[in-house]
Amino acid sequence: MNKLSWVSTVVGSFPLENTNENMENAFKMQIEAGIDYPCYPQLISMIDQFLEPLSEIPDSGLVQKDGKYYLED
DSSP: OOOOOOOOBOOSBOSSOSOHHHHHHHHHHHHHTTOSBOOOOBOSOHHHHHHHHHHTSTTOSEEEETTEEEEOO
8 A cells, every 4th residue: 555645845935035034934934834845035026037038128118107018019
């Protein structure tokens, strides 16, 4: 008979400002919560992680205004 084992990890972001101190705190929170495989704490939204660098490319057609992204071209 095989024994089932369950492990835990997290997926998603932490609603904290992106600072070194908050990165460390979020990682500690995962450990203290008993997460088996703590992962890199995501403090920046996935949308910003992907679109901000693209919006900085000249003539990409993607612009950022007031925290939102627009395709202008």
